[in-house]
Amino acid sequence: MNEQKTETFEEKMNRLDEIVQALEKDDVPLEKSLELYKQGIELSRECERILKDAELKVETLNKDTDNEE
Template sequence: MTETKSETFEEKMKHLEQIVKQLDEDEVSLEESLKLYQKGVELTAECEKILKDAELKVETLNRKGAEDE
């Protein structure tokens, strides 16, 4: 379960939703549950980073726009 660099935010979120659904609905072993949970934590961190980067970019653009006025 390695990170796919080309995976978009939306794909990461969809994968995370699938993990949650699998943990909620399927009967999985403890070992598999731990692997899924770990992957979910990794995906959550990746998504948070993408969102923070996007927020910084928007703030930068807003500041630049305000300076140009």
């Protein structure tokens, strides 16, 4: 069985930080840099989506709370 573990937002951010640190080094070959850059862009988009979803949930909760008062 091939089970995929879903990374948390924090894990994604930590991985993104690792990628940034690796890209800041001068000794990373071009092909590896491009691969890391692509992974970083994908992680950045995933994190942005997670944050937008969380923001919508908070807005919904706030509206529900306002309606109850």
